């Protein structure tokens with residue numbers, strides 16, 4: 330990976346080249362964005378990461394007496410329980426489930442094929458949908474000049490400490506430091522100004538699938554918060570606000586579909602408060618998910634109407650049909666690999682991952698159960714063939730160095746939705762045993778014998794049922810985690826009970842900041858903030874919209890203007 334840049338050869342992580350590029354996190358103020366500061370990073374390993382490191386090593390007990398015994402019989406069991414120790418359960422799960430491999434740059438993770446395949450399902454779905462809408466894919470460079478990055482000051486100001494800069498090539502200082510894209514508004518919009526001349530050039534609608542870098546200092550969590558992540562970013566320009574508004578909601582609906590229909594994760598759609606919106610834009614819409622085990626909301630994807638702020642800064646103008654020069658209306662929208670982490674947190678259990686069938690890289694695993702010298706491997710291969718013909722993602726595990734029991738645990742840990750067991754008696758009876766991953770060991774219907782002749786049809790039905798069932802179960806649990814509060818005491822009680830809280834609010838910036846400060850407590854992450862002002866949702870507790878006359882803000886006692894959904898969050 331190298332690029333000849335005038336006389337300098339620039340390379341990243343490639344020791345073959347003499348000149349290495351150094352990348353540093355930057356800090357405010359804006360004008361000094363690229364200048365190295367004395368203190369760049371917090372200590373390289375937070376206690377949390379140290380723990381992760383041990384789990385990742387996988388050998389021996391993890392850093393102290395707290396760690397539970399790994400199941401003896403298979404060595405495959407998770408070391409922690411979801412309800413008892415969520416953080417360690419999650420770190421352990423993503424590694425043992427073969428989603429993530431740790432890496433020696435803090436906050437960066439390797440996405441193994443098992444998780445990358447899930448990203449590809451998300452990508453394929455969304456990509457197809459936006460193409461139907463007329464959006465085209467593109468690719469812009471990874472690097473941003475300082476001039477472009479800092480042009481729209483509002484946009485980058487709050488984010489400046491997270492921007493990573495390339496300042497050196499080998500031993501020599503670059504003349505102009507260049508930033509690594511944290512998002513591509515400032516990369517793309519100078520070019521928009523060039524491409525857009527008249528109303529016939531509009532709408533301009535492009536998207537790119539790429540990586541971005543944000544040098545976060547909060548403790549990293551695989552998928553949820555990493556310093557480099559994958560996403561799609563859509564950037565569009567219109568002649569009118571109405572067209573932009575319409576697209577914002579159409580994209581948000583696609584995000585809802587990705588979460589609910591692919592990942593089986595229920596989300597709440599709404600608009601962000603002034604404090605929480607993207608500062609460079611006009612308004613931000615969001616899909617919000619919730620992790621019941623920790624009682625935290627998580628921003629799942631955002632679709633922004635940028636208004637004309639960027640158009641003004643980057644002079645993105647067009648001549649309308651009357652020959653008048655006007656500024657365009659813009660949107661930007663993004664969905665990241667965070668989505669995979671949210672799915673893992675919601676559906677995973679003490680045995681491992683639970684993958685919804687639509688995003689499971691393998692939907693059915695077929696395992697032979699030899700008995701008295703009879704090896705059912707050939708029957709397994711026949712079943713694999715039969716199901717593959719019907720387009721299921723299926724695989725036989727015929728390894729002879731593992732017992733059937735070990736294989737059961739292994740594929741349960743990896744979250745494969747269905748396993749088929751075939752033994753000599755099944756062959757005689759022309760049937761197979763089908764076992765579902767989504768139900769508890771003793772649950773009715775977890776395991777059933779199905780005639781080989783009905784297999785294709787029944788597997789299809791069961792996978793559909795599982796897909797729906799996972800969403801329904803998650804939605805039920807999520808809904809039980811939404812409380813309504815009309816005053817501070819009820820609000821605090823609900824929050825401390827790991828709930829999201831729907832409350833009448835005066836919609837004042839100072840009040841939101843005050844609530845955040847008052848709810849901050851040691852060791853419990855940040856304070857509560859507004860997750861969104863939900864659009865009408867039939868899955869939410871009854872929201873009386875418009876608010877009844879005279880109702881007061883739960884926090885300030887001033888007249889309430891709207892319902893807001895509050896919560897602690899990731």
Ligand code: 87F
Nearest residue numbers: 488491511512543562607631661662663
């Ligand atoms: C970090 C550093 C510099 C977020 C940042 O949400 C700039 C930014 O602009 C920054 N972190 N953002 C906001 C990104 C807005 C927007 N961009 C396109 C999205 C979706 C995709």
